[in-house]
Amino acid sequence: MTKKELSQLYYLNREIEEIQRRIAELEALATGCTVRITGLPKAQGLNDKIAEYVAEIADLKCLLDLDLKKCFFELNRLNRYINSIDDSQMRMILSLRYINGLPWEQVAASISYSLSGESVRKAHDRFLCKK
Known part of the structure; x- marks a missing residue:
């Protein structure tokens, strides 16, 4: 997708x-x-x-x-x-971003305190490129 x-x-x-x-x-x-x-x-x-x-x-x-x-x-x-999707973290990222409509920084904060919005967005982009 x-x-x-x-x-x-x-x-x-x-x-x-x-x-x-x-x-x-x-x-x-x-x-x-x-x-x-x-x-x-x-x-x-x-x-x-x-x-x-x-x-x-x-x-x-x-x-x-x-x-x-x-x-x-x-x-x-x-x-x-x-x-x-098999990867539970990616399911969470996609759900927070596309279903809840959160910006990348809030997606990152919801998943982990150590991740930035930019790193979450890049992981998302890499995942979509693989699909």
């Missing part, structure tokens, strides 16, 4: 966070809209902002649902791959 394939879960999670942020933003805009009760007729060409926000929120929620399903399948695929 390549580094790019291993990183897919990370990028899916970032996509999900971005969609969730956009939904929250649109929901805030939709609830912040007020209806004018002036008795005056509406001007021609004005859009119903709430309806636009609701439609976009519904579309984004569908995309979010799809990305969550992709995330679930990607997590299972990564777990199967990592569990198939």
